[in-house]
Amino acid sequence: MFDVVTGGAGFIGSHLVDTLVAQGNEVVVIDSLCAGHRDTIARHIDSCDIRFVQADLLSDGWQEAINGADRLFHLAADPDVRQSAVNPDPTMQNNIMATYRVLEAMRHWNIPEMVFTSTSTVYGDASVIPTPESYTPLEPISVYGASKLACEALISAYCHSFGMSAWTFRFANIIGSRSGHGVITDFIHKLEKNPAELEILGDGKQIKSYLEVHECVAAMLFAVGHARGRVNTFNIGSEDWIDVKSIAEIVTEEMHLPDTKFRFTGGERGWVGDVPKMQLAIDKIKALRWKPQVGSRESVRIAVRAMLDDA
Known part of the structure; x- marks a missing residue:
């Protein structure tokens, strides 16, 4: 091929x-x-x-x-x-x-x-x-x-x-190793500059699917x-979702920053064009007998560890 x-x-x-x-x-x-x-x-x-x-x-x-x-x-x-x-x-x-x-x-x-x-x-x-x-x-x-x-x-x-x-x-x-943009990259870069406080765009309640x-x-x-x-x-995509605040908590856990304070910019959208809620139905690909082996939370933790190793 x-x-x-x-x-x-x-x-x-x-x-x-x-x-x-x-x-x-x-x-x-x-x-x-x-x-x-x-x-x-x-x-x-x-x-x-x-x-x-x-x-x-x-x-x-x-x-x-x-x-x-x-x-x-x-x-x-x-x-x-x-x-x-x-x-x-x-x-x-x-x-x-x-x-x-x-x-x-x-x-x-x-x-x-x-x-x-x-x-x-x-x-x-x-x-x-x-x-x-x-x-x-x-x-x-x-x-x-x-x-x-x-x-x-x-x-x-x-x-x-x-x-x-x-x-x-x-x-x-x-998400995962070699990623150069997105919420996890954003959080890691912000925490490297200021581990005491993490700015989270929006209200942190945006819930989305991650794979x-x-x-x-x-x-x-x-x-x-x-x-x-x-x-x-x-x-x-995965068959579940996770909110942005929970992603922030996983990132700070993996970076061993238990005292980081979260600061929210407010509003249901983090930026212009942000979708507050997203989860895709994957019944069509599942009908071919494929399904994801990990969910959103596990995907996030795997990705954070891989991206920290990349740094």
Whole structure:
């Protein structure tokens, strides 16, 4: 199997590359290293287990590297939900336009299959929780969520117009080693600067589903191997949730800071585009006989320990 992974030096992408290499696949990684880090895949590059192409998907010169691929995993994106409300243009360019360029390259080289990483934020403030893939209307409340929904639409159109197949995965909060953003990263950085007090955005009562990154990669590859439609859309997450205050407590416990005081900024949303309650229904992927082995709380603790080891 010849796989291409865009964003393969990033958080989830590098873990996916680890698994694909372990399976014995031929792998090409395309990454600009704007958000990803070469160190995450350096051992695979040095051992010639993968071919690494450093390139921006908005530029030219990388397209020929995908020639002959059996499948393209498109993970490259601007993942910062909060920043998309401050400056939308990078999100629009690096998500929508980059996805369009990838699809055009796939059409040119007749690459038959795409795997795309989307997000729970396409559902917006869902009135049905846990939220199934069939939920409507899809009304994102962040520019990031809107960009991912636009990508889903483009991928569907290309699949039906040009005979491709796709697997789209709407993620809950994926956490773990090599993560460079999100609530756990935020807490760790704040506590390193000031262990006496931790600022928590919002009221700390936001409750969401979290899943450790290795579970996420396993779910993706399982679904790709067991679902065979033109466009296959799956939620990936845990079957429970945890509130932000509890995450803060786990982080301070693992950092051995029993006297840290919490300071809340107030309000039900931590930032513009924040969804106060999120849990995805995963009945569809469970019907394929996959289910997560860990819940949100255990995922958080595993992730905190791994991220502290990374530091």
